[in-house]
Amino acid sequence: MPMQATTTTPLFAAELTPNRSLGSRGVWVVVGLCALFAALPTLIFLSLGAWPIVGFMALDVVAIAVALYVSLRRGKRREHVTVWADQLEWAAIDAKGGKTLRRFNPKTVRLVLDRDADEKTVALRLRHGKDELEVGSFLNPDDKSSFAKALGTALRKARLA
Structure with missing residues (x-):
């Protein structure tokens, strides 16, 4: 079955990769x-x-x-997060090349942030009912915080659309 081409541009798209200091x-x-x-x-x-x-x-x-x-x-792990007006798509590629794809409705998914005592973001999760998915577990706290801000803004735009 041929893949359907997407004609709309996403509201938000990001590729998350772990920091690799040694090339x-x-x-x-x-x-x-x-x-x-x-x-x-x-x-x-x-x-x-x-x-x-x-x-x-x-x-x-x-x-x-x-x-x-x-x-x-x-360091070969990757996560792709894309937000459209009608869906949020999370795709992960593990170190062995295995792919995982999950889709959520942006109107019903919730962005949950776990913070430590210093108010630094330690975990970023998407909650859809009882189902939870941690996003960007390999990111440092500052990157998690800035990514959460951008993703939260995109989810708010998707809910209004």
């Missing part, structure tokens, strides 16, 4: 430095015949590589 170039720099720092003592311990130390150093390098791989996979 692909940074990964290569970290791996290269780890290999260099592990190679120099390895040569010394090999010449002394300290095989167990060399083995543990190899395990350290493997552990660092696995930690980098796992941390960079989390």
